[in-house]
Amino acid sequence: MNIIALVRKLVDSICKHGPRHRCCKHYEDNCISYCIKGFIRMFSVGYLIQCCLRIPSAFRHLFTKPSRLLSLFYNKENFQLGAFLGSFVSIYKGTSCFLRWVRNLDDELHAIIAGFLAGVSMMFYKSTTISMYLASKLVETMYFKGIEAGKVPYFPHADTIIYSISTAICFQAAVMEVQNLRPSYWKFLLRLTKGRFAVMNRKVLDVFGTGASKHFQDFIPRLDPRYTTVTPELPIEFS
Template sequence: MAVFGKPKSVTCTCYELGHTWTPSCLYASADVALVVLKQALKIYGTLYTVAGILKRRDLKYFKEKLLKEISQSVLFLTTNGTLFISFFCIWRKLLGRFYYSSTGFIAAASASLTAILLERKSRRGLLAIYMANVATETAYRMVLSRGWIKPIKHGEVLLFSIASAIYLYFFRKGHLPEQTKGALSFLVGKDELPITEKGEGPNHKNHGNKFLSQLTQTQTFQRINKSLQSTPRHRLCQHRHGCIHYTVKSFVKMFGLGFLVQGGVKILGALPRIHKTPGSLWHALRHQDNFRLGAFLGCFSAIFKIVNCLLRWLRNKDSEIHGLLAGFLSGWSMLWYKSSTIALYTAYKLAEVLYFKGISKGFLPYVRCADIIIYSISTAFVFHVAVFEPHNLRPAYWNFLLKVTGNRFGVMNRKLLEPLYPDASKIAPNFWPDYDKRYTSLTPESILQRS
């Protein structure tokens, strides 16, 4: 991190430090633009097409809106990547040298602010939360690497449990935005919502049995299912059958979903290798992550339901406070599938919900363009770290930056940044660019003489 005081700087050229694959600033920007454009088309083309299919969009959407949405997001990502290298050079030319702040943060902030204005307003909030998530995790990794704090055991699980407790308390009260309520209803079912939210009384028809219908076709499953359905149900419970059936059904459904989703991702990743290693498909299908995600989702849903049922039996009354305790306990199911990304995203979405609740009650002011500000600052911080200390980035995000820029982020000569940050070249300590000697005489032996 920067130390306040007299600013440090390095006097190398853009070519020597940044775009080491070409001495031309203009060609470097054009080259990055082309690479990012190709990757952005793949990313958003696949993402929006699959999302449209899963959301069962009509033919009109695919004809009239899909291409427009893809193009706008591709323009956003391409602009962000291209302008970063452009402003990297521009700020160096304006200031005459590279300073700690201008080398990464200011260049990235200038690029990110311009890019996010090109993206659809409906996506800006999601991008802001995602990048704030990445920035927070990056800052945590930075302070850990400096030894300023000690890691908290299961810290991400604790954070997720606290966020889940608050979320599910509001869920039980019916005080959540429709999109969030819909996501939680899918995860834990609608039976714990207030009756007025469901529009149905106790024992309403449950449409969530579709997933299990095929399993219950055999006689064995029919006998087990009937036995579970006949278990006791508290008079205040809104689910149709017994409490044990209610819990077991939820676990099986969400475990199966988690297994299939993670398994599908693993299988897609294995497809390019099938012709060389046919066994990779079977390995992908039985990968332990498939079981872990299934166990996480299954336990989360089942624990939330069983705790609510138990509290109704023990207290002989129902209350939204039950959702607070049930949410906290169900959050610990993340021990099966620990993810700081999921924990931070959940926490940031909760902060967003609470912020808008505060606005609606007049407790908090409405900040215009908050999503633009958060995205620009968060992205600038993450890109700054990507320049000076990429070893402290989330590995998946660093790999994303390398992929989307065609490894351009990886060929910076970070040895030149060591006067500003001693561990700058830690991620690749032996790397030295293959310079064109017509444009620089820089060698590993000469860098100590440059300031």
């Protein structure tokens, strides 16, 4: 118990009397407590988000399998998302403070370096969705920063265009290389289009070398022979 009390006293002492660089804008905290509080706050947010997402499924099994309710709080993914968000924020803040101390100034370049190092936190929660979202936001942010600096011309609705290009890439993959899509996103597209994405004649696209028909070998479309250059395998019969 003495060791725990000593550690607690040491942490309190560091958080209350630690250093803060003159360029740092977290006036109510020193650099150490600023990073620690950021980790605790975002870890809690990530943990609670995962808990909330699991509440519906947990309550469905409340009466049949009451033990499932405990897994709501002790699930591995809860801690993984919390560790990701907490470490992401704390690494970013810690690196920013460290660079201010080293260079004795506040510079936008620090954000780039800090963000790059904070990306290591993805090891706790490997999510393609999050990484793709962050990548798209990075492109968007760089574009608008370029506009502010006068190095990139302004285009009306540029953010919409960037989003459209990102969506077009996903749709191109859904047609040409379904095997490279996440299964959950493929199911989403099928629901969105009422299954129409699955009834394309992908065999004619195999010439492009993307394996478009890899998962559709048994699918044979019914085609109107009046509009084909070769006789279809399953022609539409007219009465």
